[in-house]
Amino acid sequence: MNIEKVLDQKKTDILNAWIKQVLGTYSADGARIFSNERDRFANPVGHNVRAGLTEIYEALVADQTAPVTGEASFKLVQVRAVQEFSPSEALSFIFLLKELVRREAGAELDHAALERIDRAVDRMALQLFDHYMACRERLFRVRLEEIERNRFLVTDGGCPSRFLRNRGNTATPAGSADAGPDA
Amino acid sequence: MADTKVDVMKEKVVKEPSLMTGAVPTQDWMDVPVVFKPxxxxxxxxxxxxxxxCKQFPGLFGEPREWSxxxxxxxxxxxxxxIILNGMRERLDKFRSFKIxxxxxxRCGACADKCHFFLGTGDPKNMPVLxxxxxxxxxxxxxxxxxxLLGRMVGAREMTFEVLKEWFMYYYQCTECRRCSVFCPYGIDTAEITMxxxxxLHLVGVNINWAMEPVANSNRTGNHxxxxxxxxxxxIGYLCDDIEDITGxxxxxxxxxxxxxxxxxxxxADVFADPGIYTAMGYLLLFEHIGLDYTWSTYASEGGNFGLFTNNQYMKKLNAKMYAEAKRLGVKxxxxxxxxxxxxxxxxxxDTMNGPADFLxxxxxxxxxxVFHNAASTKMVHISEFTADLIRHGKLKLDPSRNAHRKVTWHDSCNTSRGMGLLExxxxxxxxxxxEFHEMPENTIRExxxxxxxGTALNTSEIMDLRMRGGLPRANAVRYVADRYGVNTLACVCAIDRATLTALMQYWNPDVEVCGLSELVGNALVMEGEKERETGLRFEELATGNEG
Structure with a gap:
């Protein structure tokens, strides 16, 4: 049996079940709204989950030996990398695919085909792990760069009047150019 | 074959109870405790x-102490x-909007999916209604x-420590942006509830440093x-030096x-922080271009007012400083x-705190x-209104091709768009x-x-993950125009936006830079006697073939 053909035939069933399970990792209210709202701008989490999982599934159908090349799977990981998931929680969705393929298409695929799919999913998992780490590292770089940009904000500067008091009554007014360094 | 169940995942991937293993809270929201973690x-x-x-406003800030x-x-x-209940009683009497x-x-639910924090987290307590x-x-x-009498049956509860923790968590996960209030049939302003x-919370000494330190600084030296x-x-002198290097x-x-x-x-931030300084260079060029008789103030050296995110007393005091300075200097x-x-x-x-400013x-x-009749009471005009009027009357000599290296989209800042209707x-x-200017999708712009x-003093780096979640809906819309039109610049008229959108873009859309509107004006302004421009105001290269 041709793997590609079977996976393509089962695409709607597997993908819908997969999307439902992944959206189920959010709160009941979150899952409900993220599932029902179809406007991609009013529902960025739902949109990114849908688009990311679709891209991964289509990559699996097309070639079980090639990496996922699109942007959508990266976006999906990028979203989950900043939500309140542990790393394993953020990425464990990929392994659901193995179970879903068995459930929906197990009868039509032989052992070798299932093994081939499992290996593809494992490889994709590692790829998603790379994405996840890239996102976390990017996040820390963003944080670091912001601190550098905001270094002026991190101040414990004293008030000008105290500065003047400390210099005694002979000090120049605070607005003048020679009022001295920041207190 | 059996359904894939969460217990399968539990065994194979995640050992501890977690969201993926079925630990999504299913109980009533009142029973879900708040957990603070780094x-x-x-x-x-x-x-x-x-x-x-506490010295400035005795009784309003609880007891100073170290706590976590x-x-x-x-x-x-x-x-x-x-203290909390007395404070609530006092405010229910004083602020009619709060009582209403x-x-x-x-609980119609119209607001439920309108909050960016909810859309980024799925946390029900981020739904404005909750x-x-x-x-x-x-x-x-x-x-x-x-x-x-009926307690929980009618959604009532007592003020407990758990409730206080919830307040601290979620009133600091609201940016008072008021998007939800646009969709509320009653016009309930969640921002005022958060306020x-x-x-x-302040009354019992529960606060955040990113608000309190800028407020202290503003009160003491005049700026955040x-x-x-x-x-x-x-x-500002250094900025003028840069302007001279770029324009002569x-x-x-x-x-x-x-x-x-x-x-x-x-x-x-326009005077000191990247990328605000380029916006300030734009102001300086604009005022020079039209020969405006104006002055900066080192006393009213801050437009921002973190008092708004703290309490009404500080908001009033910091706002008053601007008007006191206008009076002292005798400006019009x-x-x-x-x-x-x-x-x-x-x-x-x-207007009701310190106005009307009759002396102006x-x-x-x-x-x-x-004549800016819209500012008849406050006597304060927005730079965009002022600039738009100048352009409308043909008073500015502009060369837009100097911004040809930028494909721009426009971010309506919450406070200027929803807060004062500055859209056009x-x-x-x-x-x-x-x-080249491309709008983001309709349901993500204007009102x-x-x-x-x-916003609201949440622009602190220790909550960077949370900020990225909260900013996801904005970034998602920017991504769309970046992919579709090659947009590489997100322009806005808000200093907090310029700082926070920069971080947001670096995470979600690293190919998009953030800038202020006046920076783009400054780039385009053809100054009398200027030298040929080789770069933009941030010393960036101009588009090839641009003569300046």
């Missing part, structure tokens, strides 16, 4: 800072519940007969960064000059720079003669100074604009 809360106010505030939200003991005053908002929600319910439940339980929540007058002046034009602005026609006030009116919440305060609260004149453009003026300016995710 990354989901802002650091509390420093003790020294809080000691300062992660601790079991927040070292609250013994009678903290009484506590009473009138029908965020308000955190306080409404206490209002019912403590102030209504039905609530006292009340924060005021009440605590910069002293000479430093403020020097930095030497600008010598004045400071604290009595008798100037106009006082110019902008957020201090005030021109305001690209700030967000400064305008919210001026437009919505100034109704603003009239000295170049075009236009910046777009008009933009269309005249850049060759429906998505917040940057880090």
């Amino acid at each position: 990354g989901n809360y802002c650091y509390p106010g420093k003790k020294s800072i809080m000691e300062y505030h 939200p992660e601790d079991d003991d927040w070292k609250l005053p013994e009678n903290w519940q009484e 908002f506590m009473d009138c929600c029908v 965020r308000a319910e955190l306080m409404r439940s206490v209002y019912r339980g403590e102030f209504t007969k039905a609530g006292k 009340m929540g924060r005021e009440l 960064m605590g910069l002293q007058p000479h430093t403020f002046k020097e930095n 034009i030497k600008i010598e602005p004045t400071f604290n000059r009595k008798g100037a026609e106009v006082l110019f006030i902008t957020p201090s 009116w005030i021109l305001g720079g690209e700030c967000g919440h400064m305008w919210r305060v001026v437009h919505q609260y100034m 004149e109704v603003p009239k453009s000295p170049v075009t003669g236009t 003026e910046p777009r008009y300016v933009l269309r005249n100074v850049v060759p 429906s604009t998505f917040c940057c995710g880090s």
